[in-house]
Amino acid sequence: MSFHKSKLTRIGxxxxxxxxxxxxxxxxxxHARKARISIDGLHEFIRHQVSEAEGExxxxxxxxDAHYFRGRxxxxxxxxxGLLLRxxxxxxxxxxxxxxxxxxxxxxxxxxxxxxxxALETYELAIYKRxxxxxxxxxxxxxxxxxxxxxxxxxxxxxxxxxxxxxDQSGKDGRHAPPKCxxxxxxxxx
Amino acid sequence: MHQIIDDRSRRGDPRIDQLFVPHKESGPYxxxxxxxxxxxxxxxxxxxxxxxxxKNVNDPPANDLTMSDLIxxxxxxxxxxxxxxxxxxQSIQGEAIPEFTSDPTQEELPGxxxxxxxxxxxxxxxxxxxxxxxxxxxxxxxxxxxTGELPVNDLTSNLxxxxxxxxxxxxxxxxxxxxxxxRIQALREGFGFITPSDGAGNLFFFHASVLNADFNELRxxxxxxxxxxxxxxxxxxxDVEIVT
Numbered sequence: 001m002s003f004h005k006s007k008l009t010r011i012g013x014x015x016x017x018x019x020x021x022x023x024x025x026x027x028x029x030x031h032a033r034k035a036r037i038s039i040d041g042l043h044e045f046i047r048h049q050v051s052e053a054e055g056e057x058x059x060x061x062x063x064x065d066a067h068y069f070r071g072r073x074x075x076x077x078x079x080x081x082g083l084l085l086r087x088x089x090x091x092x093x094x095x096x097x098x099x100x101x102x103x104x105x106x107x108x109x110x111x112x113x114x115x116x117x118x119a120l121e122t123y124e125l126a127i128y129k130r131x132x133x134x135x136x137x138x139x140x141x142x143x144x145x146x147x148x149x150x151x152x153x154x155x156x157x158x159x160x161x162x163x164x165x166x167x168d169q170s171g172k173d174g175r176h177a178p179p180k181c182x183x184x185x186x187x188x189x190x
Numbered sequence: 191m192h193q194i195i196d197d198r199s200r201r202g203d204p205r206i207d208q209l210f211v212p213h214k215e216s217g218p219y220x221x222x223x224x225x226x227x228x229x230x231x232x233x234x235x236x237x238x239x240x241x242x243x244x245k246n247v248n249d250p251p252a253n254d255l256t257m258s259d260l261i262x263x264x265x266x267x268x269x270x271x272x273x274x275x276x277x278x279x280q281s282i283q284g285e286a287i288p289e290f291t292s293d294p295t296q297e298e299l300p301g302x303x304x305x306x307x308x309x310x311x312x313x314x315x316x317x318x319x320x321x322x323x324x325x326x327x328x329x330x331x332x333x334x335x336x337t338g339e340l341p342v343n344d345l346t347s348n349l350x351x352x353x354x355x356x357x358x359x360x361x362x363x364x365x366x367x368x369x370x371x372x373r374i375q376a377l378r379e380g381f382g383f384i385t386p387s388d389g390a391g392n393l394f395f396f397h398a399s400v401l402n403a404d405f406n407e408l409r410x411x412x413x414x415x416x417x418x419x420x421x422x423x424x425x426x427x428x429d430v431e432i433v434t
Contacts, residue, residue: 025380029397029406030380034213038208038210041205041209041210041211042209045206045209081429082401160191
């Protein structure tokens with residue numbers, strides 16, 4: 001597989017939706033900002049970060065593909081919990097920003113198979129769409145093999161990760177370990 | 191990312207401001223997808239067609255006409271008639287907008303037809319009027335109750351309890367569908383506690399359980415309604431709504 005260098009730096013963004021939900025909740029409820037992360041603003045931020053790291057003019061750094069992966073409650077459960085409207089509203093935002101959604105219904109044990117789906121889809125799209133930079137919004141060491149494979153394709157990988165602890169709806173303490181870096185061209189070692 | 195965002199924010203980097211959804215003043219909460227009168231009319235009414243003709247072609251379709259549009263264009267109850275409308279003095283022929291009726295003999299009752307219902311009589315000896323009774327749907331059934339006049343006496347004779355509570359074991363974690371009242375006792379980052387009005391112990395609730403408001407809009411002392419649910423640590427409040 002050969003990658004032809006063009007003037008444009010093609011960026012692909014891949015969201016671990018459940019993790020991004022926790023990050024967004026953090027800024028909404030715990031951070032002094034008390035505001036949700038804007039998808040549009042985040043994409044602009046990514047473009048500028050890539051521009052700085054690549055040493056390219058920001059106008060030549062474009063997000064050409066964005067994908068959002070998440071498990072979500074089944075329709076009946078979502079309706080019973082009053083989540084349908086919120087989910088549709090967020091879908092509208094993602095659609096407006098050109099983010100392609102990939103959902104799986106949640107099982108009794110929560111998300112199942114989403115991480116693998118994200119990894120396979122990312123790898124396949126990296127081959128077909130020949131991204132120069134792939135941005136992973138995730139904080140899971142399970143993605144390390146993916147990063148290595150992407151590097152083998154010649155793609156650079158940018159990881160946006162926030163480390164924080166949280167309390168989920170069932171009252172359990174949760175924790176996302178902070179990554180050692182937020183930008184690496186070499187494989188990430190979280 | 192914490193450090194990058196916070197450092198740049200302190201330096202006043204405008205890109206960090208753009209990273210967040212700006213705060214905006216929100217009006218009073220309106221329940222979503224409320225049925226508007228115009229949405230229940232299948233064919234576009236002549237009144238809406240007439241009004242749409244005066245509008246630009248880029249305007250929304252005529253069958254999106256709402257009651258407020260009709261009122262704004264001079265349609266009132268007085269100038270609605272069986273065969274047409276009078277808008278700003280101009281007579282328009284056609285079918286009148288159908289009125290909603292609450293007569294159970296003419297129109298199906300709202301809700302789940304065929305649901306099994308139990309009745310709780312406030313005054314069993316004199317309760318011939320259905321409006322004085324409390325009705326609770328306990329489970330869905332094929333056709334235990336259909337539309338029309340409900341056999342109050344038959345149902346009340348088998349009444350096991352005068353409670354409104356409906357117990358179920360749904361997968362949502364809601365253990366009872368009865369709505370209770372209470373006040374916000376404390377608010378923390380992403381969760382809070384409710385003091386029930388009946389004097390019971392405080393209940394935990396999670397920010398995602400707030401239905402009719404944003405969690406950040408809640409204040410200590412606000413009166414709220416809620417249902418009892420459960421999580422790994424025991425019972426908690428779910429479906430929390432501000433009482434206005």
